[in-house]
Amino acid sequence: MATHRFRRILSLQSTFLAVIPFLLVVFLNLFLLLPHIKRDVESGQREVARAFGVALDNYLSAALTDVKAVAALPLHKPVYLGDLQEILDAEVESSSSLNLLYVVLPDGQIKSAGIRKDHRHTDRDHRTMERTSLAQEELFRDTRRFGSALWSNTFVSAFGKGTSVAVAVPSGDLVVIGEVDLAKLVGSMHDIVGSTGHSIMLIDHTGQVIAGQGSASTTPPPFIGDIPLVRKGLRSGQPVSGEFNLEGRALVGTMMKSTHIGWYVLVAQPVRSAYRSVVITTHNVGAGALAALLLALPASLFLARRLSGRLEELATFARRVAGGQKSPPWPKGEIAEVEQLAGDLQSMADEIRYREQQLVEGERLLRSVTDHALHYQGLLTCDGTVVDANRTALALVGARKEEVLGLPYWDTPWWRHDAELRERVRASVATASRGTPDRFETTHLDQDGEVRHVDFSISPVRDEAGAVAYLVTEGRDITDFARAKSELKESEERFYQVFVQNDDPVILMKLETLQVLDANPAALSLYGLRHEDLPGLRFDALIDADDLEKIREEFAHHHTSQGFLKRAASYKSGGEKIMISFRGTRIRLKDEEILLCSIRDISEKLRLEQEIRATQAKLIQTNKMTSLGMLVSSVAHEINNPNHCISINNTVLSQITRDSLSRLRVLREEYGSFNLGGFSYEEVLEMVPQLHDGIREGALQIDKIVRDMKNFTKPAALDMQGSINVNRSVESAATILWHHIQRHTDSYRMELAQDLPEVQGSQQQIDQVVVNLVMNALQSLPDKNSGVVVATWYDAGAETVNLSVEDQGDGMSGEVLSRLTEPFFTMRIDKGGTGLGLYISSSIVKEHGGTLEFESEPGRGTKATVRLPARQG
Known part of the structure; x- marks a missing residue:
């Protein structure tokens, strides 16, 4: 009964399977083949359009390169203007895509043009072209305005009256324009299409045809922008395909944009020729499917009957193999798949027996490996009962396997030395039994009682259902590592x-x-x-x-x-x-x-070193002033002796001269006028008293200068309780520096306020400050026409006596001004400057409770201002 039911099912299924291919062919033809052929048509058209687009890009890129090569030359130079015609002719002849190349002046007039030799032209054509003005041409104006290379859509050729395509490149004030050879462009369309039946049109962004597969048009190009397919392609900028009508013909086409200058390529072919293969394929496939159906039905019924009988024999053979019985040899048949299945069943039975033997051998080998492992290994049940332990673990504590099997793991000799570790292991077993491995560092006592540090881990082992079946423990001796770590x-x-x-x-x-x-x-x-x-x-x-x-x-x-x-x-x-x-x-x-x-912070050390240097500078200056005082005292003594002699002798000579002149008056009255030393008696009578007065005044001046120098070099009073007359310091400085003043300037002026209050301190030290300031001012003057002004005044609001020294010298920068009072800082090191004068002056002013300020700009002179507190009462 079962056999007949199986055959019936197999027969029905065979019939059904025979009908399926026929229905599948119909379905593929109606729903898949036609769209596939349509996509093939569109794909082929896109490939043609892409090929032409690439050819177009290469063609136009070559034209643009040729025009840029000419525009890169300095055409405005006379040497190039003279050879301009030859340059243009040579470039046009060498170009593969240009048929005309000309240079346009800024006013739009064509300066010169190059025409290919295969175009008929005369000198008259050249002259006519050079008289042509492109001032109103959009391409010329846009190139001049934007200053970059531009392409035209369509362009009225300057040579003839047809339409062309042109590219313009600026060259300084000039513009170089090249016209593309549309005849070659159309020829390239024909070469790409060949005999496929396709037609190609090149369209600009407005929908006008620039060139078609036929010859280049000399009339305004046709407009096809009103065709829906063209409008859709212009809007989207992406490849579009579809059917359309053009001049009464039904066409299917693909439109895509060129990547170079934004033009569009339309590839089209008649609808009938495009889908001719669909009709032929449908007829052939339908006839073949019907014939296959008529042949498959009887064949499937016959094969089903044979197959069912053979399968019954195979089922009997399989039952014997599954029961482990020794079955008779399988009788050979004609169905290869059934024979293969019977052989696979026999091989499977042999493989099972072989695997059982391998499993036994593997278990024995695993036991050997485990026992000889260097790590401490064990096997537990999920509740922590010891199932197995390797020899290394047993040897550590000197135990036998029988002594630990069946015990809870935490009660074994490995953990008995520490109650806390036993609880830690109990918790770790519970964690691993839930499927989570655990690991920690611990200690064991070996059989000699020594502590061994161990890296311990416990991991779950799952069965085929994913449940935890056993727990594997492993310990690694890290005693040496732990010691090194410690x-x-x-x-x-x-x-x-x-x-x-x-x-x-x-x-x-x-x-x-x-x-x-x-x-x-x-x-x-x-x-x-x-x-x-x-x-x-x-x-x-x-x-x-x-x-x-x-x-x-x-x-x-x-x-x-x-x-x-x-x-x-x-x-x-x-x-x-x-x-x-x-x-x-x-x-x-x-x-x-x-x-x-x-x-190490050395700021304080550096500050102390700076103070030491400053103190040393003061000591040096003090020593110099002491030496200078001794020298001045000695020189003053030496000067005073001859000066007193001059003064005494002048007094005697004055008396002798008075008496001599009275005697000479008698001679003049008796003998008339006469000369003395080349001067007449009248001149001598007037001049000699003046000479004696000058000698007397000079001696007095020498005596005053020596007296001021002695006062300047006297040791300063240590108590700083003296009274200072600032005006006297200014006058004393002028006396001491009289020689320097005469050598450096013709304009030295003192503006001294009267009735100035006195200042408490050392007169000698303030004299030194004024001398330093005046000397610096004199040394900064560029010539004798520049002057120095020394002024004093009293500031009642601040209660200070003020002194300023202003020069018309070279001035100073801000950087120099900020370092002016630093010790040893000088801009005159090559002229003997020490850099201590202003530092000492600033120190003296600060010791007197005052301030020393400087104002200066390069080229505008310097002003130094000293402010000293007036003496109270």
Whole structure:
């Protein structure tokens, strides 16, 4: 009964399967073949359009390159203007796409033109063309306005009256225009299409046909922008396909945009020729499908009957194999698949028996490997009962397998030494039984009682259903590693304590990235930082960029482990600048090379050194002034002796001259006028008294200068309780520097206020200040026509006596002005300047409670102003 039912089902299914191909052919023909052929037609047209687009781009690119080559020449130069005709003719002849090339002047007039030799033309044609004006031509105007290369859509050719396509390129004030050879362009269309029956049209962005597959038109191009397919292609800019009517013909076409100048290519062919293959294919496929159906029905019924009988024999053979019985040899048949299935069943039975043997052997091998493993391994049930343990684990605690099998794992000798570890293992077993592995470091006591450090893990083993069946334990002896880790930790702790307790600021950073890793409390205190500021801090925020580069070069060039920078500029978190000394040492910390920076604040040291230098400068000046005082006293003594002699002798000579002149008056009355020393008696009578008065006044002046020099070099009073007359200091300075004033300027003026209050302090020191200021002013003058003005006045509001020295010298820059009172700073080092005069003057003014200010600009002179508090009462 079952056999007949199977045959009936098999017969029905065979019939159904025979009908399916016929129905499938019909379906494919109606619903898949026709759209596929339509897509093939569109694809073929797109390929033709793309091929022509590529050819068009190459064709127009060649034309644009040829025109740009001419435009790149300096055509406005006479040497090129003279040979312009030859240049254009040569370029047109060598071009593969141009038939006309000409140069247009700024007013639109054609300067010169080149025409291909295969075009008939005469000199008259050239002259006519050169008289043609393109001033109103849109292509010419746009090229002039935008100053870049432009293409025309259609262009009225300057040679003849037809339409063309042109490209214009600016060349200075000129414009170079090249007309494309449309005949070659149309010829390229024909070459691409060949005999396929396609037609090609080149359309601009308005819908006008620029060129067709036929010859180039000399009349205005036809307009096809009203065709729906063309309108759709112009709007979308993407390839579009469809059917359309043109001049009464039904066509199917594809329109796509060229990538070069934005023109469109339309490829079309008649609808009948496009879909001719559909009709032929439909007829052939339908006839073949019907014939296949008529042949398949009887064949399928016959094969179903044969197949069902053979399958019954195969089922009997399979039952014997499944039961493990030794079945007779399978009788050979004609159905290869049935024979293959019978052979596979026999092979499967042999494979099962072989696998059983392999499984037994594998279990024995696994036991051998486990027992000889170096790690401690065991097998537990899900509740933690010991099922197995390898020899390495048993040898650790000196136990036999029988002693531990069946015990809870936490009650075995491996965990009995520590109650807390037993609870930890119990929890780990519970975790692993839920399917989550667990791992931790622990300890075991070996059979000699020594502690062994172990990396312990417990993992679940799942069955085929995914449930946890067993737990595998594994321990790895890490005693040596744990000892090394402990020693390393102790070493790092010692290093950290030294790092933290160091009195000098210490910073750890990465040399490559400048990332600050850590800083000790001394460094945090120095820079005003907090420990939480360090993660985002870079070392270049703490040190000057130039000094940081020196540090990097120190390590990069010498490849040493240490580097030292004696002096560097550094900045605190608030921006305050400090000076530091830097010492860096390369160290390796946790497998990473970093830089240990030891820093010392030397700002105070530098300040003390500067004060020492200033004190030394004052001592030097004091010594110089002492020596100068002794020298001046000695010189004054030597000068006073001859000066007294001159004064006494002049008095005697004056009396003798008076008596002599009275006697000579008698001779003049008796003998008349006579000469004395080349002068007449009347001139001598008037001149000699004046000469004696001049000698007397000169001696008095010498005596005053010597007296002022003595006063200038006298030691200053230490109590600073004297009274100072500022006007007297100005007059004394003028007396001392009289020779320098005469040598440097013809315009030295003193504007001294009367009834100035006195100032408390040392007159001699204020005299020194005025002398220094006046001397600096004189030395800054460029010539004797420039002057110096010294003025004094009283400021009642501030209660200060003020003194100013203003010169018409060269002036100073802001940088020089800011350093003017620094010790040893001078712009006249080559002329003997020491850089101490203004520094000493500023110090003296500050000691008197006053201020010294300077105003100056380059080329506009300098003004120094001293303000001293007036003496109270």
